[in-house]
Amino acid sequence: MSQTAAGIAAGVLAREIGAGARLIRWLEEGDPRGRDALATIYPHTGQAHLIGITGPPGAGKSTLTNALISEQRKRGRRVGVIAVDPSSPFSGGAVLGDRVRMQTHALDTGVFIRSMGTRGQLGGLSRATFDAILVQDAMGYDVVIVETVGVGQDELDIVSLAHSTVIVSVPGLGDEVQAIKAGLLEAGDLFVVNKADREGADALTRQLELMLHLREQTRPSDWTPPLVHTTALTGQGVATLTDELDRHLAMLKASGGFAACLKERNRHMFESLLQEQAARQILAAALAEPSAAQLISAVEQGDIDPYSAAAQLVGCISLKFS
Ligand SMILES: Nc1nc2c(ncn2[C@@H]2O[C@H](COP(=O)(O)OP(=O)(O)O)[C@@H](O)[C@H]2O)c(=O)[nH]1
Ligand SMILES: [Mg+2]
Known part of the structure; x- marks a missing residue:
């Protein structure tokens, strides 16, 4: 190659x-x-249906992703997967698991699974993830699924910039609905109660229905997020979830939401790159200032506080811009 x-x-x-x-x-x-x-x-790029799947660890996101791959393949679609979940069998320390999985699909060029490390990404996790999405998109995958644990801001960025955001919850986590952060509730386009085979699924469903009803009242929209029950382990409910995802995609395409979503993602990428490159150049310019070395040693000696020193140095370069 x-x-x-x-x-x-x-x-x-x-x-x-x-x-x-x-x-x-x-x-x-x-x-x-x-x-x-x-x-x-x-x-x-710009063709793939980008699906974000998020929810607490152990909710069954990876299992659900696997089941969705099978269903999408049945429907003749090529599927890319990006796993940002450190506890995912696709990722984290499980590089071996990743390889094994890749081998199962080795002859199926219709599936491409990639896991993202969660640390040390140049420009942050969401940038690295969006780069990977662009690559899979350009490879003609009809669907790109991104699995993340719904915790940090990066993850929230990723799922909220997907076309279709799926929030997975499960019974048996105690105060289940607490596990769905307010931001996630807002970002969700589809809600899944996974492990529907478990006790407590009905109670969780009622709580979710109530929350969605409240959301609908405070923020009415053309799309009423469906609530789907799945047992990812057996694939039960996954065809229904796929139907709902298709319906959401059709709605987005008809309403112009698909294009708007892409625009927003592009702008987000641009801003993040601009921020990174501008910061790097300004830092280099500051360190090249004649007074930089002296200021650094003054900070080290404790002769000046770091706040004042940083402000002084930035003042030197901003003079040159004005
Ligand atoms: N009973 C039951 N267990 C499930 C179901 N889906 C996933 N699991 C199990 O839940 C555990 C966590 O699943 P995983 O997909 O790794 O969760 P993730 O952390 O959200 O990606 C695994 O042991 C799965 O086998 C389900 O629908 N029913
Ligand atoms: Mg996982």
Whole structure:
């Protein structure tokens, strides 16, 4: 396989999983070839139905994702998966599990599963995830599923920028609905009660229905989020969930929401890149100031407080911009 940006970009557009994996790695590592290849494939993005799946650890998100892959494949669709869940069998320390899974689908170029490390991402987790989404999108996957644990801001960014956000809850976590953070309730387009085979599913359903009813009253919209029961382990309810996802996609396409969502995601990427690059350049300019070395040693000696020192140095460079 060619190691040039052009070669990898061609491989991605030819839907070679190896090339896609390589490009995602380049982008994660900040390899300049990644940027070049991304520019080449970019015009081929913007087609995939991006589905975010989130919920507390152990809710069955990975199991559900697996079941959704099978259902989508039955419907003749190619599926990309990005697992951002550190406890996922696809990710975290389970690199081996990942490989095993890749092997099960080795001959099925219709499925591409990639897990994201949760630490040390250049530009943050959401950027790395959006880069991976772009790659799978350009590879012509009809559906790209992103699994995240609904905890941090990064994860919230990821799911709220998906076309269809699925919030998974399960009975038996104590005060279940507490586990759905307010932000997640707002971001949800579809709600799933997984482990419907377990006791407590009915009580959870009633609580969720109440919350959704309240949401509807405070923020009426054209889309009433459906509540679907699944037993991910057996696949029960997964066809219904897929039907609802299809219905949501059709609604988005008809209302212009699909295009709006893409616009918002592009702007988010642009702002995050701008912030990162601007910060890097300004930092370099500040450190190149003649007074920088002296200020740093004054801070070290305790002769000046770090706040005043930083303000002084930024003052030096902002003079040059004015
Ligand atoms: N009883 C039951 N167990 C399930 C179901 N779905 C997932 N599980 C189990 O719940 C555990 C956590 O599942 P996993 O998919 O890793 O959860 P995640 O952390 O949300 O990705 C695993 O042991 C699954 O086998 C279900 O519908 N019913
Ligand atoms: Mg998981």
